[in-house]
Amino acid sequence: MTAEEMAALHALCFTTPKPWTAAEFASMLADPFVFALTEAEGVLLGRAVAGEAEVLTLAVAPQARRRGMAARLMARFLYQARLRGAEAAFLEVAAGNLAAIALYRAHGFAEAGRRRGYYRHPDGRAEDALVLSRSLGKPAPPAAT
Template sequence: MSEATIFPTVDPAHLAAVHAEAFETPWDAAALAELLAAPGVLAVVEDDGFILVRVVLDEAEILTLAVRPAARRAGLGGRLVEAAVVRAAALGAERMFLEVAEGNAAARALYARCGFVEMGRRRGYYSHADGRREDALTLVLNFPR
């Protein structure tokens, strides 16, 4: 297993390949490179997964968390979230937000284990390839002081 790396030593093509394995509607290398170039965005990357987070003042937001299917259920997602929380807190964030598809039980369980709690809902936020819409749950983690 590789050590996690923090942006800027990130290859958008590698992230796009991982994202394509992890999501029905993946982000391409150009979109990921654009995000990585945006102010306040950081990445924590391992060979089989990564997390992108944006930090603005005292708030952080998980933009995406992707883990290759073959590497799931081995703790990688939790390690990535934990590393992102530590880095975001070091940059001044006091809480972290994210949206997760209501039907994504595995991701919801991961975030619950990491201490995130539901604070809202975005109706029809996600659209699927088959045309169906799915609600997003907005979750928050308040960092310990």
């Protein structure tokens, strides 16, 4: 999936926070610690560095929701995070995004903090961001040769 395709999908999914542009996706993808997991109508951008992994964004096209795609992308993220040496994973989600919160809780995430009034909706209304985290356990040591 190209940066342009990711941006088009993101625009279908978000008004708050503001959808990312193709240039923003391209910039993120240029970071060696960032990785993209994609399906035909879904994308998850993650970052793993210094023992921590973060979900940067997760977007599934509205017409493709409720079919397990987000759950598959999250499972792949957790796997990739462990492969990249992460011992903990974090993400941020709008407090009112109950479907996303349920998905993240089903993958072992719990609330670690709250950023009051973090998101601004187009109508000016403020919404809290929840910071969720989970342990990934210590990575296995390399096999002896």
